[in-house]
Amino acid sequence: MLPKIETERLILIKMTxxxxxxxxxxxxxxLWTDDAATSWAIHGKCKSFEDSRALMIEHMTTMDSITYAVFVKPNSTSTSTNDEEPGEHIGSIGFRTHDEIMHPPPPPPKSATEVSAQIEADITAPSPFNFRILGYSFFESSWGHGYATEALSALISAYSKMKAEENPNQLNYLEAGVSHENPASMRIVEKLGFEQVGWKSYPDPVWLGWPARWVYGGHWVYGKYV
Incomplete structure (x- = not known):
């Protein structure tokens, strides 16, 4: 992936x-020590710098995460020349691998392009099915400005282009899990073209730290071929 991605208002810098x-x-x-930014993270916020470093290492290794820090440009017409101070830090976004059986499973591709890709992938096996989980987290001060949608749209576009160049016959699928109690996040993934695939149930209640509460039931699963 590109080390830096820019949009009209934002700069995305890959964290490695x-x-x-x-x-x-x-x-x-x-980000991971901020209450609001981690309010929907099952992991919960990190309690120390050492915790944050351990989690980042886990993301980079075990989860094979592609993660970008997101910044607002000093003004909408500028481009960044200094990666140490690229603008106001507002959040992070990325993709990670998934080590569990997909449930609910992805639907079959629907568009002509997706169907063609699926046929080619079947014919030219062993082209793998590439699957990643979409993740995003933003500081509360940046909510409500469309930054998440703008940043994620740019990232998905860059990722789709990269994967097509690597293997044009490969199927690439992104999944996002969204709580039914988080309508703002639902709107984000729907604006990005994700479709609701089904419901994933939790075997046990999940504790979320801010505001402190138990979450029961499960979450909606959204998916998109890219």
Missing amino acids: DTDEKSQHLQWFHK
Whole structure:
């Protein structure tokens, strides 16, 4: 993936450096110790710098995450020349791999392009089915400005282009899990063209830390071929 992606208002910088003194880790730690930004994270917020670093390393290794820090440009017409201070840090977005059986399973592709890709993938096996989970988290001060949709749209576009160049016959599918209690997040994924696939039930209640509460039942699963 590109080390930097720009939109009209935003700059996305890929985070890869887990060194204790790295700027990437500083950005990661700032987000994962914020109450509002982690309010829907099942992991919960990190309690120390060491916790944040351990989580970032897990994201980069076990989860094979593609993660970008998101910044608002100093003004909408500028481009960044300084990755150390690219603008106001407002959140992070990315994709990670999934080590569980997909439930509910992805629907079959519907568009002509998707069907063609599926046919080609079947014919030219062993082209793998590439599957990743979409994730995003933003500081409360940035909510309600369309930043999440803008950033995710740019990231998905760049990811789709990269995967098509790597293997044009491969099926690439993104999934997003959204709580029924989080309508703002539902609107984001729907604006991005994700469709509701089904419901994923929790075997046990899930504790979320801010505001502190138990979440019962499960969450909606949305998906999209890219």
